[in-house]
Amino acid sequence: MNAVETNRLLLRPWREEDGVELQRLFNDAAVRGERNLPPDRIARLAEGSLRQWRVNGFGPWAAIDKATGSWIGRVGLDELDDWPGADKIEVGFELHKAWWGRGLATEGALAALEFGFEQHSLQCIISVTAAAHAAARRVMEKAGLTYRGTHYWMNPEVPVVWYAIDRAAWKASKSEANTL
Numbered sequence: 001m002n003a004v005e006t007n008r009l010l011l012r013p014w015r016e017e018d019g020v021e022l023q024r025l026f027n028d029a030a031v032r033g034e035r036n037l038p039p040d041r042i043a044r045l046a047e048g049s050l051r052q053w054r055v056n057g058f059g060p061w062a063a064i065d066k067a068t069g070s071w072i073g074r075v076g077l078d079e080l081d082d083w084p085g086a087d088k089i090e091v092g093f094e095l096h097k098a099w100w101g102r103g104l105a106t107e108g109a110l111a112a113l114e115f116g117f118e119q120h121s122l123q124c125i126i127s128v129t130a131a132a133h134a135a136a137r138r139v140m141e142k143a144g145l146t147y148r149g150t151h152y153w154m155n156p157e158v159p160v161v162w163y164a165i166d167r168a169a170w171k172a173s174k175s176e177a178n179t180l
């Protein structure tokens with residue numbers, strides 16, 4: 001099952017037509033943040049999302065709000081080819097601003113962890129963001145990832161932090177949740 005439903009989200013594999021939505025999403029400076037994302041780079045991100053599904057059998061999802069059918073963002077497992085660490089599969093999340101602040105990124109991130117560990121036997125899932133990006137760091141923490149270090153990556157002026165959760169920690173958090 002490559003599409004996943006959470007309480008509020010339909011998370012479905014990336015499609016070619018989602019490229020147009022991704023351009024809309026990153027056209028918003030609030031979503032883009034410090035990242036340099038001209039249209040050709042956004043197009044490559046969209047193509048890369050498709051390619052991952054083809055090659056790896058998993059990749060980023062398009063996130064659809066179940067109640068309205070709205071396309072609200074890109075969430076899920078994403079391979080960071082040039083990340084310097086050994087584990088390169090991250091959980092990523094980018095939502096249109098109108099949908100922020102409702103716990104949706106965390107809901108999607110938790111579904112991505114379950115998908116990666118249960119369906120694809122991943123051993124470790126990371127997440128990377130600008131050190132100053134408090135909201136993204138909070139989503140990582142709420143999803144159970146822990147801080148692992150700070151690097152300069154891509155942009156020599158913007159430090160990034162990386163977080164991770166391994167399979168054993170994820171299993172332990174699941175069984176703890178089940179006994180509460």
Ligand SMILES: CC(C)(COP(=O)(O)OP(=O)(O)OC[C@H]1O[C@@H](n2cnc3c(N)ncnc32)[C@H](O)[C@@H]1OP(=O)(O)O)[C@@H](O)C(=O)NCCC(=O)NCCS
Nearest residue numbers: 031093094095100101102103104105106129134135136138
């Ligand atoms: C980061 C992003 C995905 C968060 O989505 P979201 O659905 O609002 O996230 P959630 O509601 O699940 O959780 C956000 C948490 O960050 C907290 N938060 C939000 N803004 C914050 C800030 N400026 N400082 C500290 N915490 C902040 C929220 O209070 C919430 O934590 P809480 O539940 O403990 O109160 C969303 O803001 C986004 O799409 N931003 C643009 C794209 C982006 O930067 N993505 C990350 C790239 S690495």
